[in-house]
Amino acid sequence: MRDDHFVHRFDGDLDDEKGRDANVSSDDLPPDLAELACQLSDDAAFLSARFPAARFPAAPGQAAKPDGGGKVSNGFALRLPWAAAVLFAAVGTGLIATDFVSDAPLPVENARRLASGAAVKPVVAFDSFTGAEQEAVLDLLEDEGVEVESFSI
Amino acid sequence: VSNLDVDQLSDRYFERIHRAALVLTGNPWDADDLAQETFLTIASRPDAFQGRSQPYTFLYGILLNLERRRMRRDALRRRHLRVLWDHEPPEVRSSPGADAPLELVEWKKSLWSEVARLPDGQRQALVLRFSEQLPYEAIAEAMGCPLGTAKTRVFHGLAALRQRLAGRSADLRQVPEGVAEGWTHAG
Numbered sequence: 001m002r003d004d005h006f007v008h009r010f011d012g013d014l015d016d017e018k019g020r021d022a023n024v025s026s027d028d029l030p031p032d033l034a035e036l037a038c039q040l041s042d043d044a045a046f047l048s049a050r051f052p053a054a055r056f057p058a059a060p061g062q063a064a065k066p067d068g069g070g071k072v073s074n075g076f077a078l079r080l081p082w083a084a085a086v087l088f089a090a091v092g093t094g095l096i097a098t099d100f101v102s103d104a105p106l107p108v109e110n111a112r113r114l115a116s117g118a119a120v121k122p123v124v125a126f127d128s129f130t131g132a133e134q135e136a137v138l139d140l141l142e143d144e145g146v147e148v149e150s151f152s153i
Numbered sequence: 154v155s156n157l158d159v160d161q162l163s164d165r166y167f168e169r170i171h172r173a174a175l176v177l178t179g180n181p182w183d184a185d186d187l188a189q190e191t192f193l194t195i196a197s198r199p200d201a202f203q204g205r206s207q208p209y210t211f212l213y214g215i216l217l218n219l220e221r222r223r224m225r226r227d228a229l230r231r232r233h234l235r236v237l238w239d240h241e242p243p244e245v246r247s248s249p250g251a252d253a254p255l256e257l258v259e260w261k262k263s264l265w266s267e268v269a270r271l272p273d274g275q276r277q278a279l280v281l282r283f284s285e286q287l288p289y290e291a292i293a294e295a296m297g298c299p300l301g302t303a304k305t306r307v308f309h310g311l312a313a314l315r316q317r318l319a320g321r322s323a324d325l326r327q328v329p330e331g332v333a334e335g336w337t338h339a340g
Contacts, residue, residue: 044283046263047175047260138230142226142229
């Protein structure tokens with residue numbers, strides 16, 4: 001499989017190779033380390049030839065234009081409403097779990113904070129979420145910097 | 154850096170940045186994300202590049218920072234998922250676990266999967282040297298460290314890799330003999 005996809009690395013556009021060190025294999029390395037270095041280069045060349053880069057979609061300025069819909073802007077456009085919905089669901093579930101219908105006792109720390117009038121971190125319940133949704137919520141909570149007292153599933 | 158410049162930068166360097174990201178992450182999807190994030194970062198902070206370094210070393214520097222951040226975030230997420238996973242009854246578990254990283258078979262068979270277990274500094278220095286074939290000066294610039302440190306990280310990285318491989322009987326070398334012979338390093 002490998003030789004079918006192997007492309008000689010330095011046959012490409014020389015401009016892309018700007019800044020490369022022509023003496024990378026001539027470091028003063030012991031033979032065994034030099035062999036490892038050579039193998040690393042070979043493996044990297046194979047991987048990059050086997051899985052080449054897709055074209056960068058568009059400059060961000062262009063991607064923001066309605067007619068310039070590159071992958072980046074479309075991806076954000078598709079993801080944001082869904083992400084907001086998931087976050088809303090997570091926070092809503094957390095509120096429900098903490099304040100409204102949950103029979104489960106609040107964590108002691110939250111109870112103390114409630115008694116003192118301080119802000120309470122939400123308790124997020126993943127009762128009906130799929131694994132992918134759980135992962136997405138974890139991502140969003142982390143990205144948004146939301147501090148969560150505890151998770152329950 | 155104007156949008157036009159970002160266009161030019163991406164035309165010229167996207168493939169290189171993607172290659173480094175692929176070797177670092179072990180899968181093309183994360184590599185796509187990281188490479189795109191690198192150029193989005195430079196586009197969102199147009200005054201960050203002061204022209205004191207080569208554009209590609211600056212881009213590599215951004216990539217390395219993003220990759221370190223991603224490693225930390227993924228480790229945190231895996232811990233969270235491990236907690237969730239441990240609470241699932243065994244009968245509904247699938248294999249592998251939800252916290253298993255997504256990696257290419259080809260990457261797992263390559264030496265780069267062993268490099269991935271090295272400390273960040275050594276790992277990234279090896280990528281810049283032997284995947285990207287940067288001179289030590291550029292590696293030091295991209296990693297924000299002195300020249301001697303860059304050389305030390307490369308040397309100790311190789312030595313640590315040799316130590317990891319010591320005692321393993323299987324030859325990890327993937328390149329068929331004919332291909333290996335056709336490979337000619339410049340210099």
